[in-house]
Amino acid sequence: MLKLTKFEKARIIGARALQLSMGAPPLIKVTGDEVTPIHIAIKELEMGVIPITVKRKMPEKMELGGE
């Protein structure tokens, strides 16, 4: 699996936690101590079950000699 940067992880966890908080069913078994959407999202990411990835772009080519 591709290695995510800390920013990508944060973004994915955030997006997933939002879904969970709005009632999406968790993709893992929720046991007693991971009750908040964020905890669940983190656990899901660790297990690699979140159906979200990132689109990585190469840096845009900048035109040289601009003002």
Added chain:
Amino acid sequence: MFLEPDEVKKRIEKIREEIPRSVFSELEEELSKVEVTEEELNKIIEEIKRRYDYSLVEPGEAVGIVAAQSMGEPSTQMTMRTFHYAGVAELNVTLGLPRIIEIVDARRVPSTPTMTIYLKEDIAEDREKAKGIAKKIESVTVDDVIKRAEMDLIDSKVTLILDEYELKRREITLEEIVEKLTPIKGVEVEYNENQISLKVPNPSMKELRKVATRARGQYLRGIKDIQRVVMRKEGKEYVIYTEGSNLKEVLKIDGVDITRTKTNDILEIHKVLGVEAARNAIINEALDTLEEQGLMVDIRHLMLIADMMTVDGEVKAIGRHGVSGEKASVLARAAFEITVDHLLKAGIKGEVEELRGIVENVIVGRPVRLGTGMVELKMRRELEEKREEA
């Protein structure tokens, strides 16, 4: 149980491409000194990889801001004491905060230009030869070797009274001075033991003054702009420190080690040796100044600053007239200084705002393309497909 040296080599060869060369060669060297078991070697390799990965900067990190803070914070702790004798006897060099400002502002001429001149290996340890080169470098004017100059309006002449002590110290003869003064236009030179008289044909105060200043400023020897030279023994070799800087001429002198000789005038380095050299000079000067104050700043911050200052081939200052003032985006420039002027001028010219940078997007109220803001999310199709199959 210990691994054979050949086996160790074979194993570390696998990670050669994964870590920086310097780390690899250090690992290689250290491992050649000790014996390790297989388990230990694996642990070492794993730890190296882990630490290297940890030290990498992740894409999206706000390196510019971190660099600015990393240099700004220590600057606040620097002592304001401008002048400092930097180890060398009686040589005065600007250090501390004023020096940092000077570097970052890319001033035309540093307030105290200095050079450090190294000598070629074969003569570096020879005191006499080093002295000879130092003598060739130090500029001597007539003014340096006279006690005073007298203007005589009656006889319409300027009399230079020589300082014998200085003459002896600098090994300059009377004849030498006379020879240098003879070409001055319309002047008749006469001399005796310790006096040189310059006869001026048409007697006027103005003319006398002119001749006097002209004669006093006459170079006798040495390189222009280098006012003073101090020699110091460092380890085995002699190193020459100068007050004043003229890299181009010093590098021409035979016996000077051109690979190590340096000046603290960054723009001069740019002119003589090019941008890459200027970039390195900025990094080294900034690092040395900070280190002298006992402050540790990671070299990568300084490299970024130096890169920003030199990207387009010339040395630009950080600030109004340089990096910040020449940003491509109108809004970014307007956010920095003189807002109205920038907006007005951009309007007249019909500039287009591309909204690529950070500042522009903050102003407009969009997420900035930095950190979490530059991540684009996408559905992961393969998971769905897997589920459908099942």
